Amino acid sequence: MKENHKKIGKIILWIVLVMVAVIQLFPLIWLVDFSLGSSNEMFTNGLLIIPEKIRWDNYVKAFVDGNFLHYLRNSVLINTLAVVCVIIISIMAAFACQRMQWKLSAFVSTLLVMGMMIPIHATLLPNYKIYSNLHLTDTIWALLIPYVAFSMPQGIFLMTGFIQSLPKELEEAAVMDGCGIYRIVFQIVTPLLKPSIATVAIMTFLNNWNEFMMASTYLSTPRWKTLPFSVLEFTGEYSSNYAVQFAVMALTAAPAVIVYVILNKHITKGVAMGAVKG
């Protein structure tokens, strides 16, 4: 009796899990499926199609005309720079506010972390004005500055927590040895923060990798445009060819999905750590 009960429970459990998995994945399968057919096959009634002929040339078109490599390079470059900046700035600021002794430390720390509450899109209008007056529009700075600015509060918040939990003894020993503050920060503390650095890096990457609102407002030429623009520009150019549009969407999604699947354990751990604390 109890065995039976358990079995039924197990079956229900599997049904729930598989159903949710199907809901989460099916749209993506649909996307890839239709991207391999021709546009006319869109108008069939079935859920999925078996393309008459597998059209890899859709992907070739998407890859070449979507400027895929160029946009991918921009995305990787800008995001990596943003991550590096956020990490360095947050470690420095968090250390200063958490360990150093000065009157305003609590106030400054709160002020910097307050940035988390500001909706990033509310700064689109004034920032556009500022950047265009400083001739920063259409340069890498127009993306880097807001990306860093809006990931930094979270970075500082997380780093402050992590630094707090570090034992002070190590630093004390270092001071005895005659280390300066900068050496303590970068050679003693930073290595101890590796897991936290990974968390901040992952959170920053996830925040900014898919961002396009600022990119589309502040950038004009393809020079620094990021990966989402493959899709945005391409759908205009190939408005009458659905299959190729699907191909470019699948292609644009691919890098992040592949990296995620490979690093899935580390990323989930990083997100969990960051989100629960934040």
Place this chain on the structure above:
Amino acid sequence: MKKKVIATLLTAAMMATMIAGCGSDKGSAPASGDAQNVQEQAAGGEKAAEPAGDSADAAGEASGGEVTIKLFSNLPDRKNGQGLVEQTIIDEYMAANPNVSIEVEALDEEAYKTKFKAYAMDGMPDVVSIWGQPSFLDEVLDAGVLAELNEEDYIDYSFIAGSLDGFKKDDKLYGLPRNTDIMLFYYNQKMFEDNGWEVPATYDDLMALCADIKDAGFTPVAMDGGDGWPMACFLTDILVQVAGVDYADIVSNAVATGDFGAPEIRQATQILVDSANAGMFQVGYDSQDYGTTMNLFTNGQAAMYCMGSWDCSMALNEDIAPEIRDNIRAFTMPTVDGGKGGANDIAAWNGGGYAVSANSAVKDEAIKFLNYMYQPDKLSKYGWENGVGLSAQDQTAYLTGNETELQKQVMDILKNATSISGTPINDCGPSAFKTAIESEIQGVSNGSTSVDDFLAAIGAACK
């Protein structure tokens, strides 16, 4: 252990991007630049045929060093229709003037207008697409962001009489029109013949026809209602039939007073509402974009498609199946029972065009390029050859005899027109009015706003 893995991966990722970053600095005058180079070479072959005058110009400039002209365009599809025409001329110009490179940024209309206003705050590209209509141009000219052009220069460009008017302020010219746009119903002739349907003569016929088409399992009219402006043009078209030649006066009066209660406007709106209610448009028309709507027609799901004459290039678009593309024909808004408009009173205007930025660092070069585009054998001729409809210049010299049926039809429509409406209703007021009517028209057509509320709301936006 795991920490090490992450750290290593991160460093590896950073290294990789740094290398990519360094390597790219040279190559990054970017990917699109390469594409342009290829096109440039391709266009180079045709260059020999260019008149000598251009080469002389080019030689004169070569000493002036490299010039980069930024062109901001509302034509994202560079391989078909008007976009192809524009790109062809750009490539020719760059081939003829090796020291000039032209960088194109192209967005579709809605995104274009948004970005244009953002640009207008500071630092416009050198050559821009504009619309010679109050909703767009008034504020732009007030801000003084466009360069004045010398009207005398264009005497020999055979612009159609009156077509420059929308681009002027205080008798000074700030832009040039690209097209003459006519509101059309495109229809699938084969589908019509197969089902025994006929081109409607009156609006009642149109309604009956739509009911038949619906019964046959097709969408009667594909309507881009997601964007708002095509539906406003459609309303304009109905209003022209209702009010006849009084259209322009009624609308400008309504915009000036903020009172849209005129019986003609009310009647036209009611007709729109009834039509939408009767299922004239596809399901979900009020949320679908341009491309989706057009594809409904070009894939044979819809029997008709309501759009301006610029889409005549469908007849030459290789992406559209031949059995459909060869069968596209057009008619204009049928007459409305009791309306003052006749069959040959049409909704048409000179809307889109180009201008040069007043603060452009390469203003002279930009104007030179603008003038090059408008040489009668450029925009006008190529436009005609690519079937993009009618330019704002006299095209009779370029008739080839190979015109598509659709082109001939549209040309006849314009030739036979007894009156031309001018600016469509949504473009007659300030941009706040335009934004309001293009959003409110979705609500009134799908029945969630009453006609009274609609008229009041758009009136309020004029104040």
Place this chain on the structure above:
Amino acid sequence: MKKLYSNKPVIFSLILPGILVFLFAVLAPICLSIYYGFTDYSGMGEAHLVGFENYTNLFHDSAFGRSLRNSLLLAIGFICIQHPIAIIVAAVLDKLQGKAEGIFRCIYFIPNVISVAVIAYLWKFIYNPDFGLLNNILRAFGYTEKVNWLSQQNAIWSVLIVLIWHGFGWGMLIYYTGIKNIDPVLYEAASIDGANWWTTFFRITLPLMKPVIQINVTMAIISALKQMETVYLLTNGGPNNSTQFAANYLYQQAFKAFKYGYGNAIGVIFIVICILVTVALNTIFKDKQDA
């Protein structure tokens, strides 16, 4: 030690980059917004001070009210639909051992790493009445009527579905981590007492998850307020402002309707609302924790 740790120039040098970024990229735009919020600036030409006119207009602007109502709807949708499912799935997933656990966790999170641009366009196709996935599924079940998923009445719910789908993995993952952190001894004790799965879930899992739930609820409300990108690409606020959100509306007003000043006024109110809501939620939850 103390001397070293209170060296003012060193402190200053460490904190300076952070402060500079904050001043330039957060504080400066907000101040500029406040200024332009008091003008009739169109985006071009001259700006004139108009006092509180923008703010009084905003008060009567039905589209703005609609944006806030939509944010509220979205937040309720997240809390009442997404989160219960996420908690249950997380709890179920926790029961699973071995490889399957990791695989499911990975699958659930995949939509999250995909760009909003792709997601929005993909769902535009899924919702298409003529050849979209959803209507094809309905047709497979024999329902042939074409459903207009993005109509004025349905659109906001359709947007909600996309957002729930896209963000599901994130919420699930956090609950899952919360559940993993619960001391297994408690479960053993419960199973010795003969409690079944449901009782365990309601008596042990849920109460212990309270802090995690509070974090997730806060994040859901904030993200509902800040919603912009999906809506911008999927419906752009339409039809007739039925899916309008504050961020999208300020963008439209500034760049489309030539009301840059008004757009900034919306931005200022938007920031104020976000701060108030965050502070309010934190206070409410903190009080409860203390009690």
